[in-house]
Amino acid sequence: MDGVRSGGAEPTGEGRAGGAAEDGPGAGEKHARWLLSVALTVQFLVSLDLSVVNIALPDIRGDLGFRGEGLLWVVNAYALAFGGLLLLGGRLADLAGPRRVLTAGLALFGLASLAGGLAWSPGSLVAARAVQGAGAAALAPVAFALITLAFPAGPARSRALGLWGMAGAAGGAVGVLAGGVLTDATGWRSVMLVNVPIVAFALAAAARTGPVGTRRRAGARLDVAGALLATAGTTLLVLGLVRTPDHGWTSPTTLTSLGGAVLLLAAFVAVELRTASPLLRPGLLRGRPVLAANLFCLLLASAQFGAFYFLSLHLQLVLGFGPTAAGFAFLPFCAGVVAGSVLAPRAIAVLGMRRLMAAGAVPAALGMAWFAATATADGSFPVSVLGPSLLCSFGIGLCFVPLGTAATTGVAPGETGMASGLLNSSRQVGGSLGLAVLVTVAVHVTGDAAGPAALSSGYAAALWAAAGLLAVAAPTAYVLLPPEGRAVAAAAAPR
Structure with missing residues (x-):
């Protein structure tokens, strides 16, 4: 694997820890491997905690005495803090350095996981989940940034990005499986405490990496006004979206949340256009590849997050799977992502970004349509799931x-x-938006009816909508991404 690069500038000074960054032949390659292991562990951890707690919710309700809709905040507190602070976490990595933000994020996430595992009341668990989300908001951008900083564009980065995608998929699938297994075997507290040893490994691996990042630019500072507006606006947006299943799209609660989010985000854009050191430079989205990637990610997450929700319900409420069996049923999905990610580094050299993103969205949409077509009360695992x-x-x-x-x-x-x-942020907002829209579709189709047949009809309608989102993603990538020349393809080719 290619060695760690520093982006053409001197290290930030955050770099060498405990003498682990020793010089000498092969040191760069060894540091790159440790850096990649940190990035993959962090990506796995963040994805794991988006799903691991869901199957444990009934046990949490009984043990801590949640009432009414309070249980939803075990999920929503994490989602709100995570979605609201992602832009701030990414910018802090640029200004303070990836290593400092990585260490702080891991420590915060680990302590919050420990507190959540020892929670004594509904409020203490919700607070711990919110702090977990804040830690994840620092970690998720750093995991991706570490790869782009450490590996030059070309085959090494392509392989690393493939592994990054695999780690995210594995975390989501293992989260569903582990949530069921751990809850059945040792109780719900273990779904929080399982993060602690993972965080410890990531901190130990981070101590063995070499210098990462670039020197802080003279005069660079945190855009405090932009950070406050972006955090408040994104949090209010996610809050409005996650509550639509309970309140509806036209309720005063939803309209107030979404309207307030629009105003705050508009103010955020106005501030960013005037500040010298923006939290999000508006010109970043003028680049067609960056714009295309974020729109594509929004559509992909909208379909995938919502589909996972409905597939989990279909397996348990319609097909009669238990929590552990439902977790195992998601493993083929993980295997498919691994296979696609392994092939992608070679495929991008032949097809380029534009064609490969569009080509990948096509089987994704067809597979989602297959889910929808077979989501019936008499479905079978091989045909309806595998x-x-x-x-x-x-x-x-x-x-x-x-x-x-x-x-x-x-x-x-x-x-x-x-x-x-x-x-x-595009991924998180897309996931919240997709879930809100697909739940609305399912409820509209199901209505007041009950029973497996009625439920499966609503789930199928939601899955058809998810297939439509993926079908839109393919032309979005093909139209917005610029054609690539031979030099780009040659640079990406594995050697």
Whole structure:
């Protein structure tokens, strides 16, 4: 694997820890391997905690005495803090340095996980989940930025981005499985405490990496006004979206939240256009690859997050799977993502970013349509789950490498955290938006009816809508991404 690069500038000074960054032949390659292991562990951890707690919710309700809709805040507190702070986390990585933000984020995440595992009341668990989300908001942009900073554009970065996509898919799938297994075996507290040893490994691996990042630019400072507006606006946006299943799209609660989010984000754009050191430089989205990557990610996450929700319900409420069996049923999806991610580095050399992203979205959409067509009360695992899981996930796996490449094309080394925070924000907002829209579709179709047949009709309608979102993603990538020349393809080719 290619050695760590510093983006053409001197290290930040955050770099060498405990003498682990020793010089000498092969040191760069060894540091690159440790750096990649940190990035993959962080990506796995963040994806794991987006799903690991869901199956444990009934046990949490009984043990801590949640009432009414309070249980939803175990999920929503994490989502709100995570989505609201992603842009700030990405920019802090640029200004303070990836290593400092990585260490702080891991420590915060680990302590919050420990507190959550020891929670004694509904409020203490919700607070711990919110702090977890804040830690994840620092970690998710750093995981992606570490790869783009450490590996030069070409085959090494393509392989690393493929592994990054695999780690995210594995975290989501293992989260569903581990949530069921751990809850059944040792109780719900273990789904929080399982993060602690993972965080400890990531901190130990981070101590063995060499210098990462670029020298802080003279006069660079944190855009405090932009950070406050972006955090408040994004948080209010996610809050409005996650509450639409309970309040509806036209309720005063939803309209107030979404309207307030629009005003705050408009103010954020106005501030960013005037500040010398913006949290998100508006010109970043003028680059067609960056714009295409974020729109594609928004559509992909809208379909994938919502589909996972409905597939989990279909497996348990319609097909009669238990929590652990439902977790195992998601493993083929993980296998398909791994297969697509393994093939993607070679495929991007032949097809380029534009064609590969569009090509990956096609089997993803067809697989999702297969899910929808077979989501019936008398469905079987091989036909209704296994086949569509492999097809859909293979297409999604093909997309991760070109998506990551496009998101950082033309981005300066000092703005990789900014670009990463933007991409992760698109993913989180897309997931919340997709879930809200697909739940609305399902409820509209199901109505007041009950029973497996009625539920499966609503789930199928939501899955058809998810297939439509993926079908839109393919031309979005093909139209917005510029054609690539032979030099780009040659640079990306594995050697």
